[in-house]
Amino acid sequence: MKVPELPTQSSGTLYVVATPIGNLEDISARALRILAEVALIAAEDTRHSARLLQHFGIATPLQACHEHNEREQGGRFIGRLQAGDDVALISDAGTPLISDPGYHLVRQARAMGIRVVPVPGACAxxxxxxxxxxxxxxxxxxxxxxxxxxxxxxxxxxxxxxxxxxxxxxxxxxxxxxxxxxxxxxxxxxxxxxxxxxxxxxxxxxxxxxxxxxxxxxxxxxxxxxxxxxxxAGWEAPAGDEQVSAGVMRVLDLLLAELPLKRAAALAAEITGVRKNLLYQQALERQKGA
Structure with missing residues (x-):
């Protein structure tokens, strides 16, 4: 049986690069270096990102990667990465994928065994x-x-x-x-x-x-x-009133369906941080009402 040939060229790296959310001084020296060194930048809005790159004197080519074309165009970026080119992913501002496009491209890259590297920075x-x-x-x-x-x-x-x-x-x-x-x-x-x-x-x-x-x-x-x-601020029970939230009760009910009462209450206490005795009383009342 013929042994498959090993690839002659390793794939490139996909860098997920955070950019400033406002103040341009918040961009890191590492981010600037990578944006200047990669072969291509995948940007949410190429016009917006072009102004950022121009400010820092970076001439790397830009291509659009936004919510309307990410699934269709992702293959183009994957092809460049498989050919050995490094690609940077940026959004209009802040860290990509945080309420911004990029998830599908990162997922495709990881599925293909392509190295994905975060370059952290600003996040609102x-x-x-x-x-x-x-x-x-x-x-x-x-x-x-x-x-x-x-x-x-x-x-x-x-x-x-x-x-x-x-x-x-x-x-x-x-x-x-x-x-x-x-x-x-x-x-x-x-x-x-x-x-x-x-x-x-x-x-x-x-x-x-x-x-x-x-x-x-x-x-x-x-x-x-x-x-x-x-x-x-998160929810707090009224002062002097040891109420159990609906979310905690859902956890307790799921555990009661599979475990003895005492064990369910103890485990629910470990998961939620609510007092075990209080959850035990709640479990007793649940069983009485069943």
């Missing part, structure tokens, strides 16, 4: 979280909420008893109605922070309870412009 959600003064040991990123009010409120209802810090991106023309829906679902007293135009000239970092934040944004049309990140 992390920048906002670092300055928010909200718990940052555990958080959940929800990206953009649905544009329609009913769907948006339904998504927020699912998150109402989420104990982790919540992070959202939102379009400026919807920021006010988004805060209004959060006020209605989470309550006017839930602490939140609006991060707007981060690292830019008119950067805003405003922390207020949702009710007050709504009034503040409504009174100033300038706060309804630019790139927006919203952070909301």
């Amino acid at each position: 959600l992390i920048a906002a979280l670092s300055a928010a003064g909200l718990p940052s040991d555990r958080f959940i990123f929800e990206g953009f909420l649905p544009a329609k009010m009913a769907a948006r409120r339904a998504r927020l209802e699912l998150l109402r008893e989420e104990p982790r810090t919540l992070i959202f991106y939102e379009a400026p023309h919807r920021i006010l109605e988004c805060i209004e829906d959060m006020r209605l679902v989470f309550g006017a007293e839930r602490l939140a922070l609006l991060g707007r135009e981060l690292t830019k000239t008119f950067e805003t970092l405003k922390s207020l309870p949702l009710g007050e934040l709504y009034d503040w944004v409504a009174a100033d049309s300038n706060q309804q412009r630019g790139e927006c990140v919203l952070l909301v």
Whole structure:
């Protein structure tokens, strides 16, 4: 049997490169070097990225890789990578794939055994979280909420008893109605922070309870412009009231279906951090009502 010939040329590397979210000084020296050295840059918007490259004197060719052509054009980039060329993937601003295109290209590259290397840098959600003064040991990123009010409120209802810090991106023309829906679902007293135009000239970092934040944004049309990140404090049981959230109860119910009561309560406590005795009592009540 004939042994297959080994490839004479190894494939190139796909670099996932973060670019500034506003202040051009935030780009790293490594990012600049890689953008200058690769054979091709896959960019979300070639016109926008051309201005960035021109500012830094980088002449590397650009090709579009956006949400409308990513699946179809991904093969073109894969072909270049298989031929041995290095390719950099960038978005309009920040870290690619974070609410931006690139997932399909990265997935294809990894499936083909092509080396994928992250080149970290600016990311709006992390920048906002670092300055928010909200718990940052555990958080959940929800990206953009649905544009329609009913769907948006339904998504927020699912998150109402989420104990982790919540992070959202939102379009400026919807920021006010988004805060209004959060006020209605989470309550006017839930602490939140609006991060707007981060690292830019008119950067805003405003922390207020949702009710007050709504009034503040409504009174100033300038706060309804630019790139927006919203952070909301996670759910806490009312003081003196050891309630168990719906999410914790779902975990407990799943475990009760497979395990003895005592073991299910103990394991649910390990998973959720809720007191074992409290979960044991909840499990007893569940069985009595069955």
